[in-house]
Amino acid sequence: MILSKMSLAVALSGVMVLTACETMTDPNNPNRNTQQGAALGAAAGALVGLAAGDNAQERRNGAIVGALVGGGIGGVAGANLDRQEAELRQQLGSNARIVNTGDQLIVTLPQDILFATNSSDLTGGLRSDLNALASSINSFPNTTVNVIGHADNTGGAAFNQDLSARRAQAVSSQLISSGVAPSRIRSIGRGEDAPIASNLTAEGRAQNRRVEITITPNG
Numbered sequence: 001m002i003l004s005k006m007s008l009a010v011a012l013s014g015v016m017v018l019t020a021c022e023t024m025t026d027p028n029n030p031n032r033n034t035q036q037g038a039a040l041g042a043a044a045g046a047l048v049g050l051a052a053g054d055n056a057q058e059r060r061n062g063a064i065v066g067a068l069v070g071g072g073i074g075g076v077a078g079a080n081l082d083r084q085e086a087e088l089r090q091q092l093g094s095n096a097r098i099v100n101t102g103d104q105l106i107v108t109l110p111q112d113i114l115f116a117t118n119s120s121d122l123t124g125g126l127r128s129d130l131n132a133l134a135s136s137i138n139s140f141p142n143t144t145v146n147v148i149g150h151a152d153n154t155g156g157a158a159f160n161q162d163l164s165a166r167r168a169q170a171v172s173s174q175l176i177s178s179g180v181a182p183s184r185i186r187s188i189g190r191g192e193d194a195p196i197a198s199n200l201t202a203e204g205r206a207q208n209r210r211v212e213i214t215i216t217p218n219g
Helices: 002-024 032-052 056-095 127-139 157-177 202-208
Strands: 097-100 105-110 143-150 185-189 210-217
Touching: 056 097, 056 105, 056 127, 056 210, 127 157, 143 157, 157 185, 157 210
Parallel strands: 143 185
Antiparallel strands: 097 105, 105 210, 143 210
16 A cells, blocks of 8 residues: 555656646746746655655655645746746846756856956946846845856966956856845856867857856755
8 A cells, every 4th residue: 555655656746747847848838937846846745745654644645745835835936937037038138148947047148248358357338237137136035146157268278267267256246246145146167167069169169258147046
C-alpha cells in the first residue's frame, strides 16, 4: 500500500513537471512561468509531504498539503517573474536582451553600448536604463541580483578578467546609487570564460563582450 501511494505521488509529480515543460515551451502563453512555477512547486511539495508521514494516511495527507502549499509558492514566484519581465521589456526596449527561464530573469546589456573600448567608465546613454532596472529590482524586493561581466578573448586572459570585474562593479555601483540595497547585489567578473558566440568573428566577439544581470527569487 505504501509503495502504491509513493508510486502515485511520483507519477503525479511527473505529470506536473510535464505540464510545466509544456507551458514553458508555448511562447504565446503570457502566464507560462506562473503555471510552470505552480506545477513544479506542487510536485516538489507533494514529494516532501509524502516523505514526512509516519504511515500511509499521514503520507497521503502530507502529499496533498505539500502539493497545495508548494503550488501556491511556486505560482507566486512565477507570476512575479512574468510581471517583472513584461515591465522590463517595456522600459528597456531593444537596448537589452531579456530571457525568462522560469527560475530567473537574465538581462543582457552589450558592453560596447555601456563602455568605451578598454574602459570601465559607464557611458551616459544607458544610465537611464540602469536606473529603470534599479526601479524594477526595488519593486520586486524578494530577489537576489548577480551582475556578471564577460569579455571576448582579445588581449590577455588576466586583463580580460580584471576588465570584466571592473565593468560588473561599475554596473553594480550604478544600481546601488539608484537605490538597490548593496546586500542584494553580487558583482562577478567572468573574463573570457563564458562565451555565447564564436570569438573567431567580430560579430561573435561583440556578443561576448556583455554584462548580464540575473534576477533570482529568494526561497
